[in-house]
Amino acid sequence: MKNGHSAAKKIATLAIFTALSLIAFIIENQFPPLFFPGARMGLANIFSFAALIMYSPLEAFIVIAIRTGLGAVYAGNLSAILYSFTGGVVSMAVSSILIYVVHPRVSVMAVSIAAAVFHNITQNIVFVILSGTTLTFGYMPYLILIGIVSGAIVGGVIMLIFKKVPMSVFEKAIYKKRV
Numbered sequence: 515m516k517n518g519h520s521a522a523k524k525i526a527t528l529a530i531f532t533a534l535s536l537i538a539f540i541i542e543n544q545f546p547p548l549f550f551p552g553a554r555m556g557l558a559n560i561f562s563f564a565a566l567i568m569y570s571p572l573e574a575f576i577v578i579a580i581r582t583g584l585g586a587v588y589a590g591n592l593s594a595i596l597y598s599f600t601g602g603v604v605s606m607a608v609s610s611i612l613i614y615v616v617h618p619r620v621s622v623m624a625v626s627i628a629a630a631v632f633h634n635i636t637q638n639i640v641f642v643i644l645s646g647t648t649l650t651f652g653y654m655p656y657l658i659l660i661g662i663v664s665g666a667i668v669g670g671v672i673m674l675i676f677k678k679v680p681m682s683v684f685e686k687a688i689y690k691k692r693v
Contacts, residue, residue, distance in 0.1 A: 524569065524573075527565075527568070528565060528569075528573055528576060528577060531561040531562070531564060531565050531577050532561070532576075532577050532580045532581055534560075534561050535558040535559075535560070535561035535562060535577055535581040536558070536580075536581050536584050536585060536588070538557040538558040538560065538561070539557075539558040539581060539585045539588075540585070540588060541557075542554050542555060542556075542557050542558065543585075543589055554664075555663075555664045555667060555668075556630060556633065556664045556665075556668060557667075557668065557671075558581055558585070559602070559605070559629070559630070559633070559668050560668050560671050560672060560675075561577055561581075562574045562577040562578045562581070562602065562606060563609060563626060563629070563668060563672055564672060564675065564676075565577045566606060566609055566610060566613060567613065567622070567672070567676070571606060571607075571610040571614075574606050574609075574610070575603065575606060578599070578602040578603065578606060579599065581602075582594075582595055582598040582599040582602055583595065583599075585598065586598065596640055596644065597637045597640055597641070598637075600636055600637070600640050601632075601633040601634070601636045601637040601640070602633065604632050604633065604636040605629035605630065605632045605633035605636070606629070608625075608628055608629050608632045609625050609626075609628070609629040612624070612625040612628060612629075613625055621669075622669055622672055622673055623665075623666060623669035623670065623673065624669075625669070626665045626666070626668045626669030626672060627661070627662055627665030627666055627669060628665070629665060629668075630661040630662070630664045630665030630668065631657075631658050631661035631662060631665060632661075633661065634657040634658065634660060634661040635654065635657065635658070635661075637657075638650055638651070638653060638654060638657055
């Protein structure tokens with residue numbers, strides 16, 4: 515019965531992370547873009563990053579997949595899946611490699627910043643592929659700067675959550691080794 519309880523707790527936690535991620539996306543989507551069309555802080559990524567730290571890349575991928583699918587439906591922009599999903603998958607792959615291979619030599623903050631930068635670069639590359647124009651590569655320095663700032667914010671929030679939330683909430687999680 516203990517395994518069933520642990521599995522149920524994990525599913526419930528992932529459902530909460532997904533719901534919070536979608537809520538963050540919806541709220542952030544109500545504000546105008548930062549400097550460039552489509553540029554956002556990426557606060558929804560807090561919860562997929564938390565899933566990665568607490569569980570594994572698979573669970574983080576699940577949060578990303580459900581949030582990007584539901585977010586695109588909510589926003590009425592199904593083409594956003596191409597940008598949001600690919601950016602999320604690439605940034606989570608980068609995060610996974612850094613967290614599971616390089617951490618603790620690289621901080622959670624640095625992982626979050628790298629993930630945000632790769633997210634923005636990936637979305638720009640997807641736009642170039644879909645539009646057939648390379649002009650948006652000129653935005654790359656700004657997208658990297660926005661990625662650094664948003665990654666630092668997401669990383670700071672993650673560090674704060676895992677330092678301030680009581681350990682009993684995360685009793686079975688592996689985060690203690692990761693943050």
